[in-house]
Amino acid sequence: MSDEELDRLERVVGRVLRIGSLTSTSILAAGLLALVVPSFAPARTIIRVGLFVLLLTPVARVVASVVEYVRDRDWLFASLTLIVLVIVLASMLVGISHA
Amino acid sequence: MPTSCILGPAAPRVLTVPGAQGRKPRAENRGPKPKAQSPKPQRIQPRSYHGQNVEMLISPVLALVLFLIGGVAGLLGALLGLGGGVFLVPFFVLVLHMPMHMAVGVSLITVVGTSSVVSAGTAGRRLMNLRLGMTLEVATSAGALMGGIVATTLSARTLQGLFGVVAAATAAVMLTRLDRRNVRPIGTGTQPGRLGGRFYDPESGGEVVYSVRRLPLGLAASFVAGSISSLLGVGGGIIKVPVLNAWCGVPLRAAAATSAFMIGVTATVGAFIYFWHGDVVPAIAAAAVLGVLAGSEAGFVIAARARARWLKLLMAAVLFIVSGLMLARAVV
Numbered sequence: 062m063s064d065e066e067l068d069r070l071e072r073v074v075g076r077v078l079r080i081g082s083l084t085s086t087s088i089l090a091a092g093l094l095a096l097v098v099p100s101f102a103p104a105r106t107i108i109r110v111g112l113f114v115l116l117l118t119p120v121a122r123v124v125a126s127v128v129e130y131v132r133d134r135d136w137l138f139a140s141l142t143l144i145v146l147v148i149v150l151a152s153m154l155v156g157i158s159h160a
Numbered sequence: 161m162p163t164s165c166i167l168g169p170a171a172p173r174v175l176t177v178p179g180a181q182g183r184k185p186r187a188e189n190r191g192p193k194p195k196a197q198s199p200k201p202q203r204i205q206p207r208s209y210h211g212q213n214v215e216m217l218i219s220p221v222l223a224l225v226l227f228l229i230g231g232v233a234g235l236l237g238a239l240l241g242l243g244g245g246v247f248l249v250p251f252f253v254l255v256l257h258m259p260m261h262m263a264v265g266v267s268l269i270t271v272v273g274t275s276s277v278v279s280a281g282t283a284g285r286r287l288m289n290l291r292l293g294m295t296l297e298v299a300t301s302a303g304a305l306m307g308g309i310v311a312t313t314l315s316a317r318t319l320q321g322l323f324g325v326v327a328a329a330t331a332a333v334m335l336t337r338l339d340r341r342n343v344r345p346i347g348t349g350t351q352p353g354r355l356g357g358r359f360y361d362p363e364s365g366g367e368v369v370y371s372v373r374r375l376p377l378g379l380a381a382s383f384v385a386g387s388i389s390s391l392l393g394v395g396g397g398i399i400k401v402p403v404l405n406a407w408c409g410v411p412l413r414a415a416a417a418t419s420a421f422m423i424g425v426t427a428t429v430g431a432f433i434y435f436w437h438g439d440v441v442p443a444i445a446a447a448a449v450l451g452v453l454a455g456s457e458a459g460f461v462i463a464a465r466a467r468a469r470w471l472k473l474l475m476a477a478v479l480f481i482v483s484g485l486m487l488a489r490a491v492v
Contacts, residue, residue: 070290075283078424082276086453089446096443097220108442112269115449116431118276119424126294142294145425148301152429155309156436 070129077125081118085111120149218443226444229255230270230451237274237452238459240475243423244452245271245394246330249323250482253489260316262441265434267393268427269445270452275395275424277453279417287417289357289410292372296382296418300396300426303386308433311391317490323392324487330398331479334472337402357414373409382422390430395423 092107123146130139229251230244237244245267252263282288311319352358356371372378381403385396397419404415434440 078276078280108446119428145297145301152432156433
């Protein structure tokens, strides 16, 4: 993997994380506000969505990395990140099955 | 009154697995509101949260308390480069009397938030070692999956005892590394290799090049860190960073940035398990996340000008106390 490819990966990862954290914190703040200030806004739903965006941000970052590695034909790292993705999906399944 | 459950009278000791004693009808919690009879702080009763819509019970005051507690934990975490979890969980358990599993689940969610924000900030400086991080992530996330599954079977008591032990170990590690400097002088002839890296270090004014040694050891430490993360609601950096730095040849700043990056996906694995298991009250997590993020922003500003040695000594003392309290809680 060349330096340019690595820099591009870092840019993509940084962008995904930035967008995800900004979006989720904004949604969470809005949800909390709706919760403490009596209103008609569906506070609980807003907060849930915010938490999902927060938790899905690192997952989106992993997905973006897989895409980048495949694009660079770096099969070793594509496989490693894919394994991480499978483990994350497994954790969702474990959580749901234990619920 | 929607706040009566949370601002209730002296709640029973909360030491059992959440849910084990729960699922009593809500009506039980709806007695006349006991006003100001108890000098105790706000408590969260276990039976009022598991499987119930407790979000409706979060008062503005509790949201503010959670935000402030998160803020303090985030501040301390950022000052020490530890992450807020190691302070957040004991705060929740010892001060708010939150059930251990809920404290861990909520803390994991704040760890995810911290990781994303911190890594978004470091991205573009080549300080994070993405290839090393993504390799070790296989081990941290596998460890987190195992830890999360095990955690659902363990009692709150066991988890609290484990937390006490790990907090004491964290303090001990901190004390042994008081004088550790960031820069590790490395010859310019070093080849970074497939997993190594290079970055510009403003402190030494030069480019630091390093290669990674003893990868199996790094993988093993990452697996342990991942399990600890899911079991205790911490990031696990306290295990990975010293190992990567001392034995794998990764400079401290690169090790810390890479660890902060990995923690996001690691904590997500644990957080999903706790979330679907019903241990996370979304509104509580939301208030705590925002608090931790605000606190760590402030912490980074202060950390830039604080004397690290004095801080670390103080925090090691705090951690020993926290450890003792958590152990006492586990044993008594």
